[in-house]
Amino acid sequence: xxxxxxxxxxxxxxxxxxxxxxxxxxxxxxxxxxxxxxxxxxxxxxxxxxxxxxxxxxxxxxxxxxxxxxxxxxxxxxxxxxxxxxxxxxxxxxxxxxxxxxxxxxxxxxxxxxxxxxxxxxxxxxxxxxxxxxxxxxxxxxxxxxxxxxxxxxxxxxxxxxxxxxxxxxxxxxxxxxxxxxxxxxxxxxxxxxxxxxxxxxxxxxxxxxxxxxxxxxxxxxxxxxxxxxxxxxxxxxxxxxxxxxxxxxxxxxxxxxxxxxxxxxxxxxxxxxxxxxxxxxxxxxxxxxxxxxxxxxxxxxxxxxxxxxxxxxxxxxxxxxxxxxxxxxxxxxxxxxxxxxxxxxxxxxxxxxxxxxxxxxxxxxxxxxxxxxxxxxxxxx
Amino acid sequence: xxxxxxxxxxxxxxxxxxxxxxxxxxxxxxxxxxxxxxxxxxxxxxxxxxxxxxxxxxxxxxxxxxxxxxxxxxxxxxxxxxxxxxxxxxxxxxxxxxxxxxxxxxxxxxxxxxxxxxxxxxxxxxxxxxxxxxxxxxxxxxxxxxxxxxxxxxxxxxxxxxxxxxxxxxxxxxxxxxxxxxxxxxxxxxxxxxxxxxxxxxxxxxxxxxxxxxxxxxxxxxxxxxxxxxxxxxxxxxxxxxxxxxxxxxxxxxxxxxxxxxxxxxxxxxxxxxxxxxxxxxxxxxxxxxxxxxxxxxxxxxxxxxxxxxxxxxxxxxxxxxxxxxxxxxxxxxxxxxxxxxxxxxxxxxxxxxxxxxxxxxxxxxxxxxxxxxxxxxxxxx
DNA sequence: TTGTAAGCGTTATCAC
DNA sequence: GTGATAACGCTTACAA
Numbered sequence: 088x089x090x091x092x093x094x095x096x097x098x099x100x101x102x103x104x105x106x107x108x109x110x111x112x113x114x115x116x117x118x119x120x121x122x123x124x125x126x127x128x129x130x131x132x133x134x135x136x137x138x139x140x141x142x143x144x145x146x147x148x149x150x151x152x153x154x155x156x157x158x159x160x161x162x163x164x165x166x167x168x169x170x171x172x173x174x175x176x177x178x179x180x181x182x183x184x185x186x187x188x189x190x191x192x193x194x195x196x197x198x199x200x201x202x203x204x205x206x207x208x209x210x211x212x213x214x215x216x217x218x219x220x221x222x223x224x225x226x227x228x229x230x231x232x233x234x235x236x237x238x239x240x241x242x243x244x245x246x247x248x249x250x251x252x253x254x255x256x257x258x259x260x261x262x263x264x265x266x267x268x269x270x271x272x273x274x275x276x277x278x279x280x281x282x283x284x285x286x287x288x289x290x291x292x293x294x295x296x297x298x299x300x301x302x303x304x305x306x307x308x309x310x311x312x313x314x315x316x317x318x319x320x321x322x323x324x325x326x327x328x329x330x331x332x333x334x335x336x337x338x339x340x341x342x343x344x345x346x347x348x349x350x351x352x353x354x355x356x357x358x359x360x361x362x363x364x365x366x367x368x369x370x371x372x373x374x375x376x377x378x379x380x381x382x383x384x385x386x387x388x389x390x391x392x393x394x395x396x397x398x399x400x401x402x403x404x405x406x407x408x409x410x411x412x413x414x415x416x417x418x419x420x421x422x423x424x425x426x427x428x429x430x431x432x433x434x435x436x437x438x439x440x441x442x443x444x445x446x447x448x449x450x451x452x453x454x455x456x457x458x459x460x461x462x463x464x465x466x467x468x469x
Numbered sequence: 470x471x472x473x474x475x476x477x478x479x480x481x482x483x484x485x486x487x488x489x490x491x492x493x494x495x496x497x498x499x500x501x502x503x504x505x506x507x508x509x510x511x512x513x514x515x516x517x518x519x520x521x522x523x524x525x526x527x528x529x530x531x532x533x534x535x536x537x538x539x540x541x542x543x544x545x546x547x548x549x550x551x552x553x554x555x556x557x558x559x560x561x562x563x564x565x566x567x568x569x570x571x572x573x574x575x576x577x578x579x580x581x582x583x584x585x586x587x588x589x590x591x592x593x594x595x596x597x598x599x600x601x602x603x604x605x606x607x608x609x610x611x612x613x614x615x616x617x618x619x620x621x622x623x624x625x626x627x628x629x630x631x632x633x634x635x636x637x638x639x640x641x642x643x644x645x646x647x648x649x650x651x652x653x654x655x656x657x658x659x660x661x662x663x664x665x666x667x668x669x670x671x672x673x674x675x676x677x678x679x680x681x682x683x684x685x686x687x688x689x690x691x692x693x694x695x696x697x698x699x700x701x702x703x704x705x706x707x708x709x710x711x712x713x714x715x716x717x718x719x720x721x722x723x724x725x726x727x728x729x730x731x732x733x734x735x736x737x738x739x740x741x742x743x744x745x746x747x748x749x750x751x752x753x754x755x756x757x758x759x760x761x762x763x764x765x766x767x768x769x770x771x772x773x774x775x776x777x778x779x780x781x782x783x784x785x786x787x788x789x790x791x792x793x794x795x796x797x798x799x800x801x802x803x804x805x806x807x808x809x810x811x812x813x814x815x816x817x818x819x820x821x822x823x824x825x826x827x828x829x830x831x832x833x834x835x836x837x838x839x840x841x842x843x844x845x846x847x848x849x850x851x
Numbered sequence: 852t853t854g855t856a857a858g859c860g861t862t863a864t865c866a867c
Numbered sequence: 868g869t870g871a872t873a874a875c876g877c878t879t880a881c882a883a
Binding site: 491492493494495498504505506507510529531532533534535 | 868869870871872874875876877
């Protein structure tokens, strides 16, 4: 037996073996539960493990087993010092909540989640995200972190799941929400229920697939229902409250008749829009109705409470991990695309009255669920 | 040369060597930039690397170098299905923003950030966080993820930084903000500037070091300035908006005179408090002033905009990683404790008038900076 | 039931 | 400059 090789203070399997008077193979067996071990032996090994505070070196395990049990999630994580205006980052809550869902489910499956960012240093510069790809068994790519054509080469090396992507990738699985169904519901509520005809849609970053899907679906739905939606160019923002506030203020200076309803591609922008309206002396929803998308926690606590689309952000992260894990364990995926359902949460910013409950909340099932959509939630959290 | 050993499709250094007609040692040298390589050779190797889409296996590198270049961050990440009320998680924004800062700085130093959660599965059950500790070179432990006495054994194995901890650990470095200085500033503003004497402090989870520090400092400051602070037990909440709303509503039912100012241990609770007050027909700040802590992005967009303490959450994460990396690179730390400064952000919920700027914002330097505090920000983002 | 030894894919120390 | 080759710490046949 090569005895203890490490000079460092960190105990290895050799130390444990020596201390327990067995071979390293036996230690490994005890720790991994394979094979039958004599109880007395097992006890000695475990005692040694405890005594030394031994924890296996995951790098060695990964090398030996060919599985690192680490999943990567790539998101946009800029530092903001260059741009004081972006203190409130692009869709902050969305990414963070997705991350939480992904971490949670990875953990459940015995994997850990490695957080990777696009945009700051080496990542994204070299091909294949630099070397970080070598650290993971699979990758979740958030919306917009990588261009369409860059996905294939990455997917050649590790399984990839696209989160909130356009869903048009051959090489990777896509997980997203039912944006179109959501916007239809909202348009119906505004146009049919409240009788509003003139609307506007405050968009997030223009190249975001989610933003595009929401915009197109909303415009189309409103038009088909007999209403109008102001030209998107004039209402394009950047997912942030200040950005949306700016857009709304600019429109307010224009003295033509204002829209009756302003729908925003996320809740943060709805908050910015409401702020701009309030500052201009307009009341929500009496003068203008406002709606958002996401249903972030504060939305229920705004005045007025925000009518919005709830998307299962956490489940989105969990579902992405779920299909990655399935792929790694050799389970066949039944679809290249997972579409999670959304809900219309009716509160007061659209003109409805507060319900009996503390936080008024009406829930309609999403119709128009895309083909192949199932509740990945029940799948995931089973 | 043992030729290509891997059956999988993933190319190894052996494939590259074969393709380039050199030894694996040469490939390694080219990729790591050590030693002099003939330009022609280098070119052949690089070509092979590109051709094959080779990326080094990080597990093998970690094993060989004794450094995984992975840092772990442990935070609380419960799934909420058991408890529908906790949809808005404990101090969500705080942890998420800290995580972003940590990820950003880790990336800058060539490390990746592994997200680990306490509480859900194996982690925290076995000693030493189960096996996950074997995946990292160092660990950042967030507030409350582990009890005081559990830190030492972990720190024996990998360097540990405590984030937002009590600062009383021998075995680990602590990174936190200047809670006491912040609360003094706020108390002065409320009591001296606005002349309010009767106050209340809505607390977060009672066992959180941050919460405790804020509560104690605020009570003490108010008292020394001649005001009063209602008993903490009655105002104890859980970091969430609904939690704070509940506490405030309960107090409102009590017909004794209400406090003139309600200070909350974070912004989410301030939002919940304002909601409860508005629902009860009380106006902020005319009837009751409200203040928060954190300065999350939406706080500037509430009505009224929230007066709060800005703590550098992102820098907190970055600083934690900074000291971990220093430790790993053998740089001596000049202190067991890093204390970052805070700022009082005066908006309108305290009774001040809106400033000239879009979002009124007065900034005072934090006095009472704890001993040894330096701007770790400048250190970090240098 | 346990031990021996051959990988796993790198890096790094020798030689040449 | 470049090529063998020995670690690195673990898992897993294969023997015993």
